[in-house]
Amino acid sequence: MPSPTEDEVAVDPVDFSKAEVNANLTPDEKMGILRQMLRIRRFEQVSLKYYNQGAMGGFLHLYIGQEAVAVGTVSLLGKNDHVITAYRDHGHALSVGMSMNECMAELLGKATGCSRGKGGSMHFFAPDKNYWGGHGIVGGQTPLGLGLAYGLKYHGLKGCALCFMGDGAVNQGAYHESLNLAALWKLPVVYIIENNKYSMGTTLDRSSAMRNCLAERADGYGIVWDIANGEDLYEVRAKTANAMRRAHEQSLPTVLEIDTYRYYGHSVADANAKKYRAADEIERYKTHHDPIRLWKKRLLEEGVTTDAAMDAMDNEIKLEANASAEFALASENPSPESIFEDVYWEVDNNTEAGNTGRHFFGD
Amino acid sequence: MPLITYRKALNDALAEEIMRDENVVLMGEEVARYNGAYKVTEGLWERFGDKRVVDTPISEAGFIGMGIGASMLGIRPVMELMFWSFAYVAWDQIINNAGQVRYMSGGLINCPIVIRGPANGGTNVGATHSHTPENFIANTPGLKVVCPATAYDAKGLMKTAIRDNDPVCVMENTLLYGESWEVPEEEYTIPLGVADIKREGTDVSLIAHGRAVITALKAAEILAAEHGIHAEVLDLRSIRPLDEEAIMKTVCKTHRAVLVDENKPFCGVSAQISSMIMEQCFDELDAPVQRVCALDAPAIYSPALEPIQLPTVQRIISKTLQIL
Ligand SMILES: Cc1ncc(C[n+]2csc(CCOP(=O)(O)OP(=O)(O)O)c2C)c(N)n1
Ligand SMILES: [Mg+2]
Numbered sequence: 028m029p030s031p032t033e034d035e036v037a038v039d040p041v042d043f044s045k046a047e048v049n050a051n052l053t054p055d056e057k058m059g060i061l062r063q064m065l066r067i068r069r070f071e072q073v074s075l076k077y078y079n080q081g082a083m084g085g086f087l088h089l090y091i092g093q094e095a096v097a098v099g100t101v102s103l104l105g106k107n108d109h110v111i112t113a114y115r116d117h118g119h120a121l122s123v124g125m126s127m128n129e130c131m132a133e134l135l136g137k138a139t140g141c142s143r144g145k146g147g148s149m150h151f152f153a154p155d156k157n158y159w160g161g162h163g164i165v166g167g168q169t170p171l172g173l174g175l176a177y178g179l180k181y182h183g184l185k186g187c188a189l190c191f192m193g194d195g196a197v198n199q200g201a202y203h204e205s206l207n208l209a210a211l212w213k214l215p216v217v218y219i220i221e222n223n224k225y226s227m228g229t230t231l232d233r234s235s236a237m238r239n240c241l242a243e244r245a246d247g248y249g250i251v252w253d254i255a256n257g258e259d260l261y262e263v264r265a266k267t268a269n270a271m272r273r274a275h276e277q278s279l280p281t282v283l284e285i286d287t288y289r290y291y292g293h294s295v296a297d298a299n300a301k302k303y304r305a306a307d308e309i310e311r312y313k314t315h316h317d318p319i320r321l322w323k324k325r326l327l328e329e330g331v332t333t334d335a336a337m338d339a340m341d342n343e344i345k346l347e348a349n350a351s352a353e354f355a356l357a358s359e360n361p362s363p364e365s366i367f368e369d370v371y372w373e374v375d376n377n378t379e380a381g382n383t384g385r386h387f388f389g390d
Numbered sequence: 391m392p393l394i395t396y397r398k399a400l401n402d403a404l405a406e407e408i409m410r411d412e413n414v415v416l417m418g419e420e421v422a423r424y425n426g427a428y429k430v431t432e433g434l435w436e437r438f439g440d441k442r443v444v445d446t447p448i449s450e451a452g453f454i455g456m457g458i459g460a461s462m463l464g465i466r467p468v469m470e471l472m473f474w475s476f477a478y479v480a481w482d483q484i485i486n487n488a489g490q491v492r493y494m495s496g497g498l499i500n501c502p503i504v505i506r507g508p509a510n511g512g513t514n515v516g517a518t519h520s521h522t523p524e525n526f527i528a529n530t531p532g533l534k535v536v537c538p539a540t541a542y543d544a545k546g547l548m549k550t551a552i553r554d555n556d557p558v559c560v561m562e563n564t565l566l567y568g569e570s571w572e573v574p575e576e577e578y579t580i581p582l583g584v585a586d587i588k589r590e591g592t593d594v595s596l597i598a599h600g601r602a603v604i605t606a607l608k609a610a611e612i613l614a615a616e617h618g619i620h621a622e623v624l625d626l627r628s629i630r631p632l633d634e635e636a637i638m639k640t641v642c643k644t645h646r647a648v649l650v651d652e653n654k655p656f657c658g659v660s661a662q663i664s665s666m667i668m669e670q671c672f673d674e675l676d677a678p679v680q681r682v683c684a685l686d687a688p689a690i691y692s693p694a695l696e697p698i699q700l701p702t703v704q705r706i707i708s709k710t711l712q713i714l
Contacts, residue, residue, distance in 0.1 A: 084514025084693035136514070136692030147516045147691030163518035164476065165448045198447040199479065226448060228424035234447040299424055360694035366687050388655045390681035 044325075046265035048103065054331045058340070060102055060260060061326060064094040064319050065341055067118045069348040070127050074117070074134055077352055078295050083134045087148050090118035092290040095318030096221050097122040099263030100189055103271060104157070107186025109175045111159040111168050113193060114149035115221075115289075123158040125151065127351035137358035144361040145369060165226075166192065166199025169218070173205045176216035180278060187215040187274030189267075195226020195234055197241050206282070210248040215274030217267070218245075220284040221257070227293045228303035242284035250280050257287035258316045260325075288312040391572040399541035399573050400430050400506075400562065403548035404468065406577070408438050411466060414552060417444045417453060418470025418507075427472045428508060428567055450476050454505065455483035458557070461503040462491070468552060474509030474561055475521040488557040489532040502555045506548070509537075509561035510601060511652065511689045512700050520689035524599070525653050527559045528630040528662070534582060535559040536628045539603035541571035543627055546580030554582065563601045583631030587640070591622030594710055595640040597663060598650040599626040602701055606650045609706035617707075619714060621648075629659055637663060638671050645676040648709050650701050655683040677713035682706050 043049060052060075071089050078087045090097070093115075101110060101122035112119045120130055125141060133140030134148055141151050142161075151161040159175060162168035172190025179186045196202060197220060209216050220241050224231050235241060242252035251273060255266040263285060270281035290309060292300025301309075326332045373381030394402070407414045420427050422435035422445040435443040446453040450471065457467035471477050477484060488501050511520035527535040534556055538544035544562065551558035588603060589610050596606040603625040610621040624640045626633065641647050647667055651660035664679045682701040690696055 084696075085519075085691065086515060136694055142691075144692035144695070145517075145688075145690050147514060149518070150516050150691070163516060164479065166479075167518075195448045198449045198452075200449070200451050201479075227420050227427070229420065229445060229447075233445060298429075303424065361690070361692050363695060363698060366685055366690055366695060366699060370687050387686045389686070390651075390655045390660075390683040 043259060043261035043265040046261065046268070048264050048268040049261045057326055057329075057331050060098055061319070061322055061337065062340060062344065063098040063102070063122055064322065065344045066127065066347070067091070067094045067097070067121050068319060069341070069344045070121060070130065070351065071117055073348040073352050074131065075295060077135070082356070083136065083148070085147050086114070086294040086296060087134070088115040088294045089289065089291040090115050092312065092317070093221060093223060093257065093287045094118055095260045095263055095322065096219070096257045096285050096287050097191075099260045100219060100267045103264060103268055104189070105186070107179060107184045108271065109157040109159060109179070109186065109188045110191070111172045111175060111188065112161065112191035113165065113168055113196065114161070114163045115193070116149065116151050116161040119191060120151040120153065120158060120161070123153060123156045125153050125156060125158065127347055128354045131351035131355040132358050135355040135358070136360065137355055138361040138365070139354070139358040143365065143369065166196040166201045168192065169196065169199070169202040169205045172218070173209055173214060173216050176209070176214040176274070176280070177212070180214060185275050187217055187271050189217050189219055191219045191221055193226060194220055194222040194224065194231055194241060195229065197244070198235060206245060206248045206250060206280070209280035210250050213278045214280055215278045216280045217270040217274055218280070218282045219267070220282065221287055222284050223287050223289045225289070225293070225304065227297070228299050230303070240284055242282045245282035250282055252282040252284070255283060255285045257285040258318045258321055260318065260322050288316065391574050393570040394541055394573045395568055395570050396541040396544050396562070397428065397430055397567040399545035399571075400548055401432060401434070403545045403552075404431065405434060405437065407468075407549055407552040408434070408442050411552075413464060413466045414468060415442055415444065415465060416468045416470065417446055417457060419446055419448055419472050421445060421470050426470065428564055430562070430567070431470070450479040451483055454480035455487060457503050458483055458488045458501055461501040461557075462499050464502075466502050466504075466552060468504040468506060471505060471507035473519050474507050474523055475519045477505070477523060484533070485530055489530045492556070493532055500555050501557045503557050504551045504560060505557070506560035507562060508564040508567075510563040510565060511684065512565055512696060514691055514693045514696055516691045517688035522561070522652050522684075524559075524561050524629050525657055525659050528659060529657070533557050533559060533630070534628070535561065535630050536582060537561045537600035538627060539566070539588075539600055539625050541569070542573050543580060543586070543625070545573055546578055547582070547627065550579045550582055553579070558582070561600065566601055566604070580627070582628045583633055584628065585633035585636035586625045586627055587622060587636075588625045589621070589623040591620040591644065593620045593644055594646040594648060594714060595622045595624055595644045596648050596650055596706065596710070597624045597626065597637060597640070599629060599659060600652060602650040602652050605701055605703055606706060609703045609710070612703065612707060613710060617711065619710065621710065634666060637666065641667055641671050642674045645674055646713050647675075648680045648682060648706060648713070650706055651681065651683045652700055653683060654686050655681060656686065658683055680709040680713055682709050
């Protein structure tokens with residue numbers, strides 16, 4: 028069982044719509060949530076089309092199926108709350124307000140991309156939106172998330188860091204070291220394990236030893252933990268809000284494991300995408316657990332909107348996604364000289380330090 | 391001789407060594423049921439079962455370190471890093487434990503472990519996934535490192551690496567996995583520390599390792615066809631131990647050297663080769679040693695630019711023409 032805590036806000040275990048953060052949502056805000064989830068899905072569907080046409084290289088890890096996690100959590104963020112995640116990063120990037128244009132251009136390796144074509148799919152960044160990436164090494168971002176929390180506390184700011192990770196990343200030492208530090212130094216970090224049940228082709232039970240769930244490992248460090256159903260946007264928000272409150276009010280960490288599912292392979296290049304899990308498993312999730320479908324149903328039941336209005340929104344978003352591809356295709360490639368830019372701050376800023384000694388070596 | 395892929399050659403080497411020695415065990419992320427992220431271990435789990443081919447969680451420091459520990463008891467683990475770029479997570483285990491334990495125990499312990507996987511740029515996977523750490527490994531006495539450029543070498547070197555009683559790092563290349571070469575059906579091994587002349591020539595020596603050998607061979611072809619220059623291509627194959635004699639021999643023969651290296655230039659493998667040539671056959675040189683390395687910045691993602699960051703045929707040709 029999740030650790031009982033005194034600071035928990037009492038919520039109806041069945042209906043998280045009554046949780047304070049949700050009860051206060053306006054119809055516009057609810058539609059905004061739908062918009063963000065649809066934007067992720069349509070953006071990625073368009074990116075997939077161009078990936079298959081060979082317009083981009085490397086890996087493309089799709090977030091489709093997991094949208095409620097990034098959108099639900101990020102919808103709660105305030106001015107001093109920060110986000111960092113792994114390589115499956117398009118959903119979080121769009122959720123924090125990055126534009127489809129800069130994201131699509133990055134996928135195509137263009138100079139107009141969010142990382143000037145240097146990072147690619149796995150390495151999106153937008154520090155101006157409190158979004159710190161986009162990290163390719165499994166678990167590598169977990170101490171960085173801790174560092175964001177440390178920085179906030181050091182500056183005396185009331186904020187927190189949401190550090191996202193996969194269910195496979197929980198087995199990296201860096202994560203365990205981070206948990207100890209988070210508890211020891213009371214740092215306002217929220218580790219969000221997006222448990223989509225697979226790390227590449229490996230099922231949860233073949234990769235992780237646990238008593239009941241991954242988050243429960245936090246017990247060993249005395250860290251409060253919880254689990255959430257990632258197909259229910261209200262639940263994601265309610266439980267993340269609790270964790271964030273704990274960070275804001277008490278400067279304490281939380282581990283929140285959110286159950287979710289990815290529809291596509293590990294990456295688009297995953298040749299085994301349909302071998303390690305049954306086709307009907309994927310179908311079952313799409314039919315019965317799709318976060319967008321369920322949210323739409325909810326909005327209809329609540330009388331917030333109509334099918335026609337949602338379709339209109341969807342069409343508009345499809346246009347936005349297609350336009351982003353046009354933008355990316357029409358954008359320039361980075362210049363060859365730019366290969367040597369963005370390596371050292373001092374050199375880029377032409378400072379005395381950047382001009383002292385040799386920084387780059389030819390052959 | 392049958393043509394087989396670099397991937398299949400490695401696969402055959404692993405299978406043969408599993409059958410030859412009951413202490414050989416393969417381990418790594420997705421190596422068993424998934425058949426390997428790059429299919430190098432395809433079919434091996436099915437053939438040899440759970441005891442010999444083992445899927446690990448994503449815990450590089452843990453499982454690589456475990457392999458090193460097990461090797462101290464005589465197990466011969468062949469550990470796959472899905473990318474050598476992920477070795478940094480296990481760096482302490484590789485450098486401090488595998489690299490130093492023999493020395494610090496005054497020779498009481500040895501670690502017959504192989505750590506293998508692809509180590510290359512050129513596939514648009516960005517800076518975190520494109521490292522070529524053979525120079526770092528070679529900078530560590532106690533560790534060995536080989537970088538096969540062909541299927542033939544991949545198989546022969548892998549078998550030797552597994553039988554070697556010291557830690558050997560085998561650096562493969564995802565861009566070579568699908569390429570085919572002639573590989574004999576009968577068993578063979580290639581000793582570590584023996585270079586190979588991949589093309590004979592008289593005018594200049596192109597010295598390379600890993601995929602840079604293939605790039606050098608293409609350059610040599612064009613140099614011959616379009617410039618009448620006969621380049622000799624020396625494939626180092628093994629970086630540490632290094633075939634110093636073969637390097638000096640080719641330089642003494644052609645009196646000119648262009649070193650081709652996918653490492654970054656600063657302290658790259660070619661920097662060491664260059665210094666050795668200068669020290670040992672300075673009088674034989676008719677021109678300064680040239681190098682063609684990766685452009686000195688983290689690996690750029692942009693598919694339009696990454697190809698020019700690695701050594702290109704064109705850069706090799708122009709460097710060669712500069713000294714002829
Ligand atoms: C240190 C390291 N080891 C291995 C990999 C290769 N790899 C990338 S993602 C992945 C699976 C991760 O699964 P999970 O954490 O569950 O995240 P998901 O892909 O499901 O979002 C692996 C093995 C890597 N990028 N970094
Ligand atoms: Mg997962």
